[in-house]
Amino acid sequence: MSTEGTAEGHLDKEFVAGALQAGERVLLIDRKDRRYLIRLSPGSTFQTHAGVVAHDEIIGGGEGVEVAARRREGKDAASRRLLVLRPTLSDLVVKMPRGAQVIYPKDLGTIIMKADLYPGARILEAGVGSGALSMVALRAGCIVAGYEIREDFAERALLNVAEAIGTETSYRVQVRDVYDGIDEENLDRVLLDLPEPWRALPHAEKALRPGGILLAYLPSINQTADLRAALAANGFGLAETIEVLQRSWHIEGRSVRPDHRMVAHTGFLTTARRLDLAEPTASLWEVGEESE
Numbered sequence: 001m002s003t004e005g006t007a008e009g010h011l012d013k014e015f016v017a018g019a020l021q022a023g024e025r026v027l028l029i030d031r032k033d034r035r036y037l038i039r040l041s042p043g044s045t046f047q048t049h050a051g052v053v054a055h056d057e058i059i060g061g062g063e064g065v066e067v068a069a070r071r072r073e074g075k076d077a078a079s080r081r082l083l084v085l086r087p088t089l090s091d092l093v094v095k096m097p098r099g100a101q102v103i104y105p106k107d108l109g110t111i112i113m114k115a116d117l118y119p120g121a122r123i124l125e126a127g128v129g130s131g132a133l134s135m136v137a138l139r140a141g142c143i144v145a146g147y148e149i150r151e152d153f154a155e156r157a158l159l160n161v162a163e164a165i166g167t168e169t170s171y172r173v174q175v176r177d178v179y180d181g182i183d184e185e186n187l188d189r190v191l192l193d194l195p196e197p198w199r200a201l202p203h204a205e206k207a208l209r210p211g212g213i214l215l216a217y218l219p220s221i222n223q224t225a226d227l228r229a230a231l232a233a234n235g236f237g238l239a240e241t242i243e244v245l246q247r248s249w250h251i252e253g254r255s256v257r258p259d260h261r262m263v264a265h266t267g268f269l270t271t272a273r274r275l276d277l278a279e280p281t282a283s284l285w286e287v288g289e290e291s292e
């Protein structure tokens with residue numbers, strides 16, 4: 001399976017800036033920050049609680065403008081204006097159709113640095129799920145081979161990636177179980193988001209080049225501890241585990257404080273380097289707190 005088709009990507013060059021065109025997606029945002037992702041199509045309308053928006057009023061126009069949601073009766077013009085903006089990659093990740101749970105933007109951003117994603121890096125990603133991490137790796141310029149055990153998720157990921165990033169990317173997805181083996185060789189990075197990543201470690205060790213980085217995303221700390229124990233036994237060193245806490249702030253007049261609510265937990269990010277030691281002493285190569 002590979003990305004094919006004619007879906008127009010959000011990041012295709014003509015959709016990054018300039019006038020909004022038919023075929024691309026835009027966000028409509030109301031005064032209460034409710035966000036609607038629509039695809040512009042001539043002659044179409046979009047219905048919200050606020051009223052009806054004609055796509056033709058948006059097509060050919062710019063970003064950052066307001067558009068009217070019209071109702072047959074009623075006034076209150078202010079509440080019926082929607083802001084028009086192109087979606088960011090974060091917007092798309094949160095809004096896109098999902099088969100599996102996606103990795104959230106706060107973790108995706110950190111993964112770029114912790115896994116050291118770079119243009120041309122050869123990556124094996126498993127499981128692909130809804131394709132959120134794939135999008136980030138592709139946008140960083142990586143060459144991505146994905147393994148996904150569920151065919152319906154693989155198809156969903158291909159569609160999501162084609163829509164978000166375009167089809168001119170190096171992206172292949174195979175329907176297969178990564179615990180059975182990895183065919184690719186001399187990989188630069190292996191990214192794992194599945195329940196038992198330790199079962200993929202013997203394959204990742206063979207598939208990664210020395211110095212390569214393995215990154216695993218896991219929701220619970222007992223899974224993370226199991227992974228950490230297995231890493232040292234499989235030729236990996238310099239293991240590190242972090243979580244990302246993101247706290248947004250309420251800033252309005254004299255009321256300046258953290259928001260009452262925050263996402264308390266998503267997952268733990270663990271990284272390790274593939275070592276190439278004569279003796280299997282990788283477990284000695286641990287990261288101490290003093291290295292921070």
Ligand code: SAH
Binds near residue numbers: 126128150195
């Ligand atoms: N990182 C993805 C979400 C992955 S969810 C994103 O950001 O969108 C975990 C995925 O792993 C699921 O789709 C599941 O089907 C897949 N999976 C679980 N075990 C697997 C295995 N052994 N080999 C390949 N894929 C697997």
